[in-house]
Amino acid sequence: MTDNDSELNKLRIEAKNIILNVGDIIIDHMADIRGILLTRVRHIDMVEDDVYLWEVKRFNNKTNEPDSTIMEEEGLKFSIAIGTVEWHSVEQDETIL
Secondary structure, three states, rough: OOHHHHHHHHHHHHHOOOOOOOOOEEEEOOOOEEEEEEEEEEEEEOEEEEEEEEEEEEEEOOOOOEEEEEEHHHHHHHHHOOOOOEEEOOOOOOOOO
């Protein structure tokens, strides 16, 4: 196993341990967007089986006009694990980066 494989496995484990909740705040540093997780939706996918999606109320820094979007849970968790999305959980006292 290479160092890259080892680092990727660590990120996968970290992402798997992230528990998202309604009301959590996310900050996407790449897109400069802040959002609140509203609803978790189970989606049946023919290839992936169960896929979970989050409805997110977004607030863009530039326009401050709220809108909603859907984010795939596993991708969001991985973005949190690698640090491109900052996560503030309603269930935890500390911020997970």
